[in-house]
Amino acid sequence: MKIDFESYIRNGEPDKKEKASAWKTAIGLQAVDGLQTSDYLKDTAVKHIEGDISMDEVKALINGYYQSKTIRTPNDEDTEEADKVSANIARILNEKSFAYSVTGFTSIHRRLFEGVFKFAGKIRNYDITKKEWVLRGDTVLYVNAEDLHRAIEYDLEQEKNFSYKGLSLDEVVAHIAKFVSNLWQIHPFGEGNTRTTAVFIIKYLRSIGFDVNNDLFAEHSWYFRNALVRANYRNVRKGIEPDMNFLILFFRNLMMGEHNELKNRHMIVNPPSEWVEKAIPTSTRQAPDKYPTSSTTVQSFIQVLAEQQLSIKEMLTAMNLKDRENFMANYLNPAMEEGLVVMLYPNNPKHPRQKYLLTVKGLAVYHSK
Secondary structure, three states: OOOOHHHHHHHOOHHHHHHHHHHHHHHHHHHHHOOOOOHHHHHHHHHHHOOOOOHHHHHHHHHHHHHOOOOOOOOHHHHHHHHHHHHHHHHHHHOOOOOOOHHHHHHHHHHHHOOOOOOOOOOOOOOOOOOOHHHOOOOOOOOOHHHHHHHHHHHHHHHHOOOOOOOOHHHHHHHHHHHHHHHHHHOOOOOOHHHHHHHHHHHHHHHOOOOOOOHHHHHOHHHHHHHHHHHOOOEHHHOEOOOOHHHHHHHHHHHHOOOOOOOHHHHOOOOOHHHHOOOOOOOOOOOOOOOOOOOHHHHHHHHHHOOOOEOHHHHHHHOOOOOHHHHHHHHHHHHHHOOOEEEOOOOOOOOOOOOEEEOHHHHHHHHHO
């Protein structure tokens, strides 16, 4: 099911427009963690946009839907998280209140993930690392557990005391991007940091007078996360320094209405040379494919997977296939053997949120077609 948010946003009454914008952002932000909402959630969202039900009724319906399920599939846990968190984000974005404080920040996490994570709203007491696709398996260095509360407090206080007086819009946008980057790098929670940061920043921008269009968070949430990763990654041995440019492009689009191209593949560290070199047109015969694949089935699979993160079920649906064994034997396994596709959680093949994505080599094949 696909909701025509644009129709509501363009032609709807002010109340419907505001609700539709919040729901579009709420649902789109789930892509940050490779999650997708159910058709039931989308149907419920439409009822709320139309004014047929309240947000309290939305929450009750979603909770009741999952409590009443007698048969649960492996993907239900992810879908339930996406549905509940989407409803919570939509509620918060529709509210006019906002608390700019450590408590306000942690409260957003608690409200987003209450009933989803046991640690909702609680600052982690352990250190974390996360393998990043855009870093080709490396991790950003996040703040130590013992310093988390002080780090949030410091960043919020620095921003509170900062004066925007006399700054050009270019300078304002660059400063906001840096503030968001620093806040995200703290990563105070076990999970859900990017979604919490996004909601907090949307509310903060509104509180200081920016009537931003939230569509970017809905349509480019994975880019937003990868841009935050690149803004906070440094590897001197590999000659890589933190790069704010990708995040600034995102915020220039968000706050200035520009239309800069936002592509995840542009952010991959040390990309293949053919991605940055312009092809030289020729009227003679073409050079052989630099990345030949063993079969047309693998090539067609790569075109479907593209720049997404998909579960096996989602890939079967996208390719209109039903036979899982045939798919594994003829599509997924050959692609992985050729180094074109990898697991999102390679150290835990049976991870409940396991997704698959193209490697740098796989992306090169995808963009060569």
